[in-house]
Amino acid sequence: xxxxxxxxxxxxxxxxxxxxxxxxxxxxxxxxxxxxxxxxxxxxxxxxxxxxxxxxxxxxxxxxxxxxxxxxxxxxxxxxxxxxxxxxxxxxxxxxxxxxxxxxxxxxxxxxxxxxxxxxxxxxxxxxxxxxxxxxxxxxxxxxxxxxxxxxxxxxxxxxxxxxxxxxxxxxxxxxxxxxxxxxxxxxxxxxxxxxxxxxxxxxxxxxxxxxxxxxxxxxxxxxxxxxxxxxxxxxxxxxxxx
Amino acid sequence: xxxxxxxxxxxxxxxxxxxxxxxxxxxxxxxxxxxxxxxxxxxxxxxxxxxxxxxxxxxxxxxxxxxxxxxxxxxxxxxxxxxxxxxxxxxxxxxxxxxxxxxxxxxxxxxxxxxxxxxxxxxxxxxxxxxxxxxxxxxxxxxxxxxxxxxxxxxxxxxxxxxxxxxxxxxxxxxxxxxxxxxxxxxxxxxxxxxxxxxxxxxxxxxxxxxxxxxxxxxxxxxxxxxxxxxxxxxxxxxxxxxxxxxxxxxxxxxxxxxxxxxxxxxxxxxxxxxxxxxxxxxxxxxxxxxxxxxxxxxxxxxxxxxxxxxxxxxxxxxxxxxxxxxxxxxxxxxxxxxxxxxxxxxxxxxxxxxxxxxxxxxxxxxxxxxxxxxxxxxxxxx
Amino acid sequence: xxxxxxxxxxxxxxxxxxxxxxxxxxxxxxxxxxxxxxxxxxxxxxxxxxxxxxxxxxxxxxxxxxxxxxxxxxxxxxxxxxxxxxxxxxxxxxxxxxxxxxxxxxxxxxxxxxxxxxxxxxxxxxxxxxxxxxxxxxxxxxxxxxxxxxxxxxxxxxxxxxxxxxxxxxxxxxxxxxxxxxxxxxxxxxxxxxxxxxxxxxxxxxxxxxxxxxxxxxxxxxxxxxxxxxxxxxxxxxxxxxxxxxxxxxx
Numbered sequence: 084x085x086x087x088x089x090x091x092x093x094x095x096x097x098x099x100x101x102x103x104x105x106x107x108x109x110x111x112x113x114x115x116x117x118x119x120x121x122x123x124x125x126x127x128x129x130x131x132x133x134x135x136x137x138x139x140x141x142x143x144x145x146x147x148x149x150x151x152x153x154x155x156x157x158x159x160x161x162x163x164x165x166x167x168x169x170x171x172x173x174x175x176x177x178x179x180x181x182x183x184x185x186x187x188x189x190x191x192x193x194x195x196x197x198x199x200x201x202x203x204x205x206x207x208x209x210x211x212x213x214x215x216x217x218x219x220x221x222x223x224x225x226x227x228x229x230x231x232x233x234x235x236x237x238x239x240x241x242x243x244x245x246x247x248x249x250x251x252x253x254x255x256x257x258x259x260x261x262x263x264x265x266x267x268x269x270x271x272x273x274x275x276x277x278x279x280x281x282x283x284x285x286x287x288x289x290x291x292x293x294x295x296x297x298x299x300x301x302x303x304x305x306x307x308x309x310x311x312x313x314x315x316x317x318x319x320x321x322x323x324x325x326x
Numbered sequence: 327x328x329x330x331x332x333x334x335x336x337x338x339x340x341x342x343x344x345x346x347x348x349x350x351x352x353x354x355x356x357x358x359x360x361x362x363x364x365x366x367x368x369x370x371x372x373x374x375x376x377x378x379x380x381x382x383x384x385x386x387x388x389x390x391x392x393x394x395x396x397x398x399x400x401x402x403x404x405x406x407x408x409x410x411x412x413x414x415x416x417x418x419x420x421x422x423x424x425x426x427x428x429x430x431x432x433x434x435x436x437x438x439x440x441x442x443x444x445x446x447x448x449x450x451x452x453x454x455x456x457x458x459x460x461x462x463x464x465x466x467x468x469x470x471x472x473x474x475x476x477x478x479x480x481x482x483x484x485x486x487x488x489x490x491x492x493x494x495x496x497x498x499x500x501x502x503x504x505x506x507x508x509x510x511x512x513x514x515x516x517x518x519x520x521x522x523x524x525x526x527x528x529x530x531x532x533x534x535x536x537x538x539x540x541x542x543x544x545x546x547x548x549x550x551x552x553x554x555x556x557x558x559x560x561x562x563x564x565x566x567x568x569x570x571x572x573x574x575x576x577x578x579x580x581x582x583x584x585x586x587x588x589x590x591x592x593x594x595x596x597x598x599x600x601x602x603x604x605x606x607x608x609x610x611x612x613x614x615x616x617x618x619x620x621x622x623x624x625x626x627x628x629x630x631x632x633x634x635x636x637x638x639x640x641x642x643x644x645x646x647x648x649x650x651x652x653x654x655x656x657x658x659x660x661x662x663x664x665x666x667x668x669x670x671x672x673x674x675x676x677x678x679x680x681x682x683x684x685x686x687x688x689x690x691x692x693x694x695x696x697x698x699x700x701x702x703x704x705x706x707x708x709x
Numbered sequence: 710x711x712x713x714x715x716x717x718x719x720x721x722x723x724x725x726x727x728x729x730x731x732x733x734x735x736x737x738x739x740x741x742x743x744x745x746x747x748x749x750x751x752x753x754x755x756x757x758x759x760x761x762x763x764x765x766x767x768x769x770x771x772x773x774x775x776x777x778x779x780x781x782x783x784x785x786x787x788x789x790x791x792x793x794x795x796x797x798x799x800x801x802x803x804x805x806x807x808x809x810x811x812x813x814x815x816x817x818x819x820x821x822x823x824x825x826x827x828x829x830x831x832x833x834x835x836x837x838x839x840x841x842x843x844x845x846x847x848x849x850x851x852x853x854x855x856x857x858x859x860x861x862x863x864x865x866x867x868x869x870x871x872x873x874x875x876x877x878x879x880x881x882x883x884x885x886x887x888x889x890x891x892x893x894x895x896x897x898x899x900x901x902x903x904x905x906x907x908x909x910x911x912x913x914x915x916x917x918x919x920x921x922x923x924x925x926x927x928x929x930x931x932x933x934x935x936x937x938x939x940x941x942x943x944x945x946x947x948x949x950x951x952x953x954x955x956x957x958x959x960x
Contacts, residue, residue, distance in 0.1 A: 115803065173922075174919065177875055177918050177919055177922040178915050178918060178919065179875075179878065179879030179882060179914055179915060179918050180879070181879060181882050181883065181893075181896070181911075181914070182879070182882070182910075182911040182912070182914040182915040182918070183911075183915070184911075185896065185907055185908055185910070185911035186908070186911050186912065186915065188904075188908070189718045189719070189908070222415075222417070222420070223415075224413060224415030224416065224417035225417050225418070225419050225420065226417075227382075227413060227415075227417055228411065228413060228415075228416070228417025228418070228419075228477075229417070229419070229430075230382060230406070231380060231382060231406055231411035231413070231417075231490070232406060232407065232411055232430055232431050232434075232480075233402075233403045233404065233405070233406035233407030233408075233431060233434060234403065234430075234434065235403045238434070243419055243421075246421045247419075247420065247421055249421075258790065261787070261790045261791045262790050264791070264793065265790065265791065265792065265793035265794060265795075265796075266793075267793075268793040268794075268795040268796060269795055269883070272896065278793075279793070279795050282795055282796060282799045283795070283799075283886070286799045286802050286803065286886055287802060287803055288803065289803045289804065291803075292796070292799040292800055292802075292803040293800075293803075295796070295799075296792075296793065296795075296796030296797075296799060296800060299793045299796055300791055300792055300793070300796070303790075303791035303792075304791060307787075307791070318421070319464075320420055320421045320422075320464045320466070323463070323464035323466050323467050
């Protein structure tokens with residue numbers, strides 16, 4: 084089962100140490116300030132939450148992509164399925180993740196499984212809609228020419244339609260990834276750790292909030308840039324313009 | 327591969343839920359190496375007819391035979407790989423380089439890499455593109471005309487015995503279209519493919535076709551004939567109308583002033599009695615008297631004042647321009663009239679004497695009278 | 710964990726919402742107290758949305774009208790997505806302190822990007838010829854913005870409002886961290902409410918979000934000019950082409 088495998092992969096949740104303020108300039112720290120010394124001394128406490136955060140985001144987006152991709156391919160052949168899929172994933176998208184974490188608790192218990200299920204549920208609509216739009220935007224004449232030259236439906240899909248839909252598929256992945264980084268800061272409510280637990284642990288302490296929040300923003304930016312670079316590498320034609 | 331023969335035998339397409347067929351019992355025979363042009367107004371089913379050949383659209387009844395074998399027995403994808411396919415929108419794959427685009431079907435047929443590369447270069451050169459310059463570009467980096475050439479090269483990739491072309495030059499500006507048409511005709515003299523060519527432009531049809539099939543609404547064949555025959559003996563009113571304007575313009579370039587019925591105007595010399603001039607007027611097409619000299623050469627159009635007395639005086643309202651000659655072609659004569667912003671002009675014979683009057687209306691009459699000019703059709707074939 | 714137990718917890722939670730219970734300390738939670746939380750939740754969300762709309766819609770319309778600032782309008786929504794709502798609230802608490810105003814401010818910042826971006830895009834996607842025609846007929850710039858661009862951009866603007874509103878409702882759940890007792894109180898101060906109270910809060914927040922989505926979705930359809938609805942119902946260019954070509958044969 085995927086579920087048990089995911090659970091097994093999860094690192095033991097780091098214990099959040101509430102209001103542990105050892106190290107750094109005592110005056111600054113007592114003042115809830117932004118203290119470089121304290122940050123330097125305590126940076127290692129953010130490493131585990133960051134790793135958990137990355138794990139939650141990558142696992143959720145990967146699973147979300149796999150499900151959305153499969154749904155989009157099915158709906159590409161059977162177009163009547165698009166509307167119901169959009170409706171169902173639309174509700175999942177609307178449900179606040181923080182609520183879903185607790186709605187799932189009776190089913191999946193505390194831990195990263197619950198968090199991942201909720202985050203996956205949220206990402207489905209974004210990715211599905213982008214794949215569908217990408218496939219719909221494939222120029223009809225390219226499709227017609229492909230068929231006319233004797234490409235089978237499967238060859239047309241994998242050699243023409245999906246490559247041409249790549250820019251929009253990747254755009255969907257970027258949106259899903261950055262939003263998931265943000266939502267995963269709430270995953271600690273489901274007992275899945277991540278940077279949010281660190282923020283929550285000492286919300287009045289500027290040093291803590293800035294470092295944990297900053298890491299989350301940085302993570303979103305880095306992942307976004309990584310996907311963008313990957314997209315550029317695999318879609319060279321999008322930058323080819325008339326010389 | 328050699329060229330194939332193509333036979334459409336009562337080929338019919340009825341779309342589900344429609345009463346009227348899109349193509350109705352269409353029978354055509356296209357000889358090996360011939361260009362068969364399907365032409366007709368929009369909605370006449372010409373594109374549908376073409377697409378039935380490679381089973382992009384399946385026929386409802388009848389049959390289509392390539393080299394005597396029915397397309398119905400072939401796997402559509404496998405069939406299409408052996409038929410060249412070029413469409414107006416070209417349909418190049420934007421994500422593939424020019425070389426990869428041209429190599430689409432060879433790759434499907436699993437040619438080895440060296441053979442594909444050699445073939446791509448050969449084809450690009452054939453359609454007058456520099457292989458070194460275009461090979462690794464993307465379609466977005468080419469002009470419309472270049473893309474159209476790539477489209478043709480791609481359709482020719484595996485040297486198919488039969489090609490389908492749907493308005494392949496339709497999206498190109500007129501000057502480049504003419505160039506591409508000429509190039510393609512030159513290419514066709516080399517490769518001698520059997521080609522089904524769809525267009526809505528009768529000029530293009532006459533230029534490109536060895537035989538032309540004119541379709542009317544409802545996908546029924548109106549006439550299937552070589553261009554000359556089509557111009558000379560249109561099967562019915564529909565074909566005549568469809569070919570119409572084009573025929574007239576061609577005739578205009580081939581017909582001479584002497585070939586048509588000229589108008590008559592009253593002729594007068596200075597000193598002639600006015601009464602005799604007035605008597606002439608009743609029998610003439612034009613009520614305005616023309617002043618001529620002793621040799622009958624035109625001097626100008628007379629004013630009312632010139633006819634006020636007993637005898638004609640040389641009082642003119644305008645000079646006689648333009649003066650056209652009996653041997654002028656109608657196109658030049660018409661051009662002269664338009665240039666002088668005149669409705670009519672005196673026609674003179676070889677000696678310069680007035681032989682009649684040419685009017686725009688008379689030219690119009692001549693053009694509408696289709697039986698009058700057998701020579702028009704002969705010359706049209708050259709064009 | 711049996712299915713029955715699972716249903717049981719949800720049953721208890723729903724009962725908690727409508728009837729409430731008394732804790733061991735003797736305080737009343739759930740029931741009417743839950744209603745107060747809900748009212749506070751809606752209040753902070755509505756105030757934030759009103760302020761955000763008042764700021765973002767005129768700015769988006771104006772930027773779109775002068776066709777400037779595309780970088781600002783587009784990248785704002787990208788940045789907005791990348792900043793976690795929890796980090797935003799925490800940042801406000803750490804730097805400005807707790808309280809209704811600060812929470813509202815944080816929610817306003819959260820709500821602005823989608824509305825601004827959608828208003829901007831909504832206006833810029835109005836055909837230039839349409840605007841040209843309006844100008845050619847002698848309409849003033851203000852009139853063009855209000856009578857031509859705004860109506861045509863309304864569906865997208867409402868889409869932005871819908872996205873923001875759902876997001877604000879969700880984020881208001883963590884407002885108790887900043888001293889505003891919304892429905893999230895039952896989640897964050899779980900000791901006072903117990904697991905049932907927490908589940909009840911989750912159900913309530915989810916219901917609020919879905920109702921917001923449905924209401925604003927209906928509003929979005931209602932404000933779509935009839936002409937636009939007709940236009941989008943028409944087959945697209947792509948569909949027209951495939952209709953012309955007809956159905957292709959299947960192998």
